[in-house]
Structure formats: structure tokens, C-alpha cells
Amino acid sequence: MADIPSPSQARILIIDDEKPVLEVLRAMVEALGYVPTTTQWAKEGRRLFAKLQPEIVMIDINLADGSGIRLLEELHLVSPTTAYIIISGDARVDNPVEALRAGADGYLVKPITMAALRGEIQRVSRKQRQIIARLEDKAVLQQELENRTRQLLVESGVSAAVQRGLIMALCRLAEFRDHETGTHLHRMANYSKAIAEGLSRHPDFSNQVNDLFIRRLFATAPLHDIGKAGIPDHILLKRGPLNDEERAVMQRHPIIGTQTLETVSKEVRGEAGGQVRMGMEICTYHHEKWNGKGYPYGLAGEDIPLSARIVALADFYDAVSSPRVYRPYAFPHEKVCEMILAEKGEHFDPQIVDAFFEVEDEILRIREAGKDNLDITSFESNEANEANSTPVTPPSEVPRL
Numbered sequence: 001m002a003d004i005p006s007p008s009q010a011r012i013l014i015i016d017d018e019k020p021v022l023e024v025l026r027a028m029v030e031a032l033g034y035v036p037t038t039t040q041w042a043k044e045g046r047r048l049f050a051k052l053q054p055e056i057v058m059i060d061i062n063l064a065d066g067s068g069i070r071l072l073e074e075l076h077l078v079s080p081t082t083a084y085i086i087i088s089g090d091a092r093v094d095n096p097v098e099a100l101r102a103g104a105d106g107y108l109v110k111p112i113t114m115a116a117l118r119g120e121i122q123r124v125s126r127k128q129r130q131i132i133a134r135l136e137d138k139a140v141l142q143q144e145l146e147n148r149t150r151q152l153l154v155e156s157g158v159s160a161a162v163q164r165g166l167i168m169a170l171c172r173l174a175e176f177r178d179h180e181t182g183t184h185l186h187r188m189a190n191y192s193k194a195i196a197e198g199l200s201r202h203p204d205f206s207n208q209v210n211d212l213f214i215r216r217l218f219a220t221a222p223l224h225d226i227g228k229a230g231i232p233d234h235i236l237l238k239r240g241p242l243n244d245e246e247r248a249v250m251q252r253h254p255i256i257g258t259q260t261l262e263t264v265s266k267e268v269r270g271e272a273g274g275q276v277r278m279g280m281e282i283c284t285y286h287h288e289k290w291n292g293k294g295y296p297y298g299l300a301g302e303d304i305p306l307s308a309r310i311v312a313l314a315d316f317y318d319a320v321s322s323p324r325v326y327r328p329y330a331f332p333h334e335k336v337c338e339m340i341l342a343e344k345g346e347h348f349d350p351q352i353v354d355a356f357f358e359v360e361d362e363i364l365r366i367r368e369a370g371k372d373n374l375d376i377t378s379f380e381s382n383e384a385n386e387a388n389s390t391p392v393t394p395p396s397e398v399p400r401l
């Protein structure tokens with residue numbers, strides 16, 4: 001969120017399971033000149049949060065369908081620049097320290113007076129400005145990336161091959177900072193395509209996974225980590241484990257990537273628009289897990305777009321089956337298959353895992369062919385000749401998943 005809006009623009013999401021309290025808070029927030037949205041449910045709160053991107057979120061500490069603190073932790077992970085106010089029913093029972101540790105910026109105890117509400121909103125808004133100032137460097141980087149993206153992709157009249165080239169070039173900009181080569185992107189695009197082709201033969205997927213879907217997936221899977229261009233160097237390039245705060249910043253990369261592509265999506269039409277929209281899906285959801293334990297939204301099952309579910313498996317396979325900077329060897333294919341099976345129905349969609357094994361020969365062929373050191377030109381010409389779709393990419397370095 002780029003700036004603190006004036007009260008008349010600021011959106012405040014209020015999540016409280018007591019309907020009468022919710023109604024009173026809505027009226028008070030409105031009277032103060034803000035725009036309230038309310039829900040009684042944590043699940044609905046997550047959805048509204050993703051859709052509205054409110055400046056301030058107020059969360060009751062105890063919700064009917066989960067803990068308010070747990071919800072706060074999740075949302076704070078996704079957007080540390082949003083201001084969060086925890087609402088407590090009883091200050092003697094609830095623990096403000098726990099709320100502050102989870103990322104709360106403010107704390108209100110019921111019954112909430114108008115003066116207390118106004119004071120707390122103003123206080124957290126000031127704090128939010130300071131956080132945003134600290135993240136200014138990142139915002140400048142992101143703006144730069146958006147400008148490059150716009151420049152590259154707005155030309156919707158260019159041929160599909162050139163569009164592909166532009167997308168790959170853009171992704172390389174992001175991956176370059178992450179010490180990645182384009183080879184990971186090429187391989188995982190090919191793996192995604194192979195898995196999708198396997199799925200297309202399944203009656204549950206044959207309608208959705210048609211030729212257009214597969215072409216778009218192949219073109220846009222490489223966009224998955226584009227948001228890493230907006231992560232500061234000292235976190236992105238850090239050797240060794242990230243601390244909690246660094247991890248929270250790193251886990252913003254799906255949202256940064258989506259926001260970047262969002263600016264482009266408004267300006268392109270036709271097939272380029274379709275590709276950008278799928279790119280946004282992949283950016284946003286490629287770290288979600290089938291069991292709901294992923295990020296940024298903790299979506300589960302079929303709530304996660306199919307494109308992102310496929311890319312999640314392709315990205316995992318390539319990351320583990322290729323050497324890393326800190327692990328100069330690749331796990332053997334059989335070992336990676338064991339890992340994938342162990343995560344069937346947990347990290348990965350079970351039907352996508354089945355499709356992966358149905359096209360296992362093709363996966364191995366892609367991996368083997370990837371050992372050749374081919375460049376982007378040969379990648380494009382390969383793709384143009386789909387009948388002879390010998391994939392590309394040498395394994396060298398792989399990204400942090």
C-alpha cells in the first residue's frame with residue numbers, strides 16, 4: 001500500500017463474530033469518515049482482505065471460526081504495511097502482549113468509545129506511515145520493475161513468440177538478482193506444460209485444460225517469482241536461514257509480483273491480456289498448498305487456481321532435482337518422486353501428482369535435455385515447433401522456493 005489515504009478514502013476491514021458489535025463499529029467507523037467493510041467470519045475476512053487490500057484491519061481476538069491472533073499473524077505475513085488493531089472482549093482475560101507479538105499495531109477493549117476508536121486509528125496510521133517510509137527503497141525498486149514491465153508487455157500487437165521473449169527477459173531480470181539462471185525458468189515451464197498435457201487427458205480437467213490453457217501456462221509459468229525483484233538484496237541474497245521478519249518480507253513476493261502485473265493487465269487486450277491474467281494467478285498462488293498451509297492466503301484445495309497448483313509441483317520438482325548454490329548436487333529423480341508422493345494431498349493436488357506420474361517419461365526427458373546449455377533463442381524456436389517439443393535447460397542453479 002503506497003500511502004496513507006485521507007479518512008474519506010481509507011478502507012477499514014472489521015472482523016468480529018458478534019453481530020451487534022459489528023453493526024456499532026461499522027456506524028462509528030463511517031461516522032469518522034472511513035469506509036468500513038464487515039464480516040463475522042475469519043474465512044470471509046481472508047477473502048475480503050485479499051480483494052479490498054484495506055489500509056486498516058480490526059480483528060476481534062476470539063472469532064467463531066478461529067483465533068483472531070492466528071488470523072492477524074497470517075494477514076501480517078502477507079501485508080506487514082497494513083495497520084492492525086486487535087479488539088479485546090475482556091482486558092483481564094485477553095493478552096495484549098500476545099497480540100502485539102503477532103503484529104498488532106493497536107489494541108482496543110470493548111465497549112469501544114468514539115474517542116478511543118478515533119485515537120487508535122490515528123495512532124496506527126502514523127505508525128503505518130513510518131513503516132512505509134522504511135520500505136521506501138523496496139517501493140522504488142518495485143516501481144522500476146513496473147515501468148519495465150509496462151514498457152515490455154504493453155505492445156499487445158507483437159507476435160506470440162516476441163511476447164514470450166519479453167516475458168522471459170523480464171523474468172530473468174528478477175531471477176538475475178536471485179542468482180538464478182534462465183534455465184530453471186525454461187525447465188519448469190516445460191514441466192508445467194507436460195503435467196498440464198497429462199491432466200488434459202483426464203475427464204475432470206479436459207474442458208479447462210485445453211490447448212489455449214496449456215499455451216498460456218507454458219508462457220507464464222516463468223513469471224512465478226517475478227515479485228522477488230521487489231525484495232531487498234540483504235534478504236533476497238542472504239546465505240543461511242531467514243529470521244521471522246526477513247521471512248515475512250520474503251513471503252511478500254507473490255503479492256509484489258501480482259501488483260506488478262496488475263498495472264499491465266489494465267493496458268493489454270486479447271491474448272496478451274489472457275496471459276497476464278494467468279501470470280497474476282501463478283504469481284499470487286504458487287506458494288499455496290492443497291492442505292491450506294501455504295501462503296499468502298492459506299487457500300486450500302480447488303480454491304487455489306489450477307495454473308498455480310500445476311506450477312507449484314513443477315517448481316518443486318525442478319528446485320529439488322537441480323543443484324542449488326548451497327547444495328551443489330541434485331537429488332535423484334527417484335528420491336524427488338518419493339518426496340512428491342509424501343506430499344500428495346498435503347502440499348500438492350493429488351490429481352496433479354497423478355498426472356505428473358502419467359507423464360514421468362516426458363519429465364525425465366525434459367530433465368535430461370535440460371543438461372544442454374541452450375539459450376533463449378533456442379527455447380523460442382523449440383516452442384514454435386511444438387510437434388518436436390524437445391525441451392531445454394541445463395541444471396545449474398535453482399531458486400529459493
Ligand SMILES: [Fe+2]
Pocket residue numbers: 224225253286287400401
Ligand atoms: Fe516463489
Ligand SMILES: [Fe+2]
Pocket residue numbers: 184188224225315399401
Ligand atoms: Fe521457481
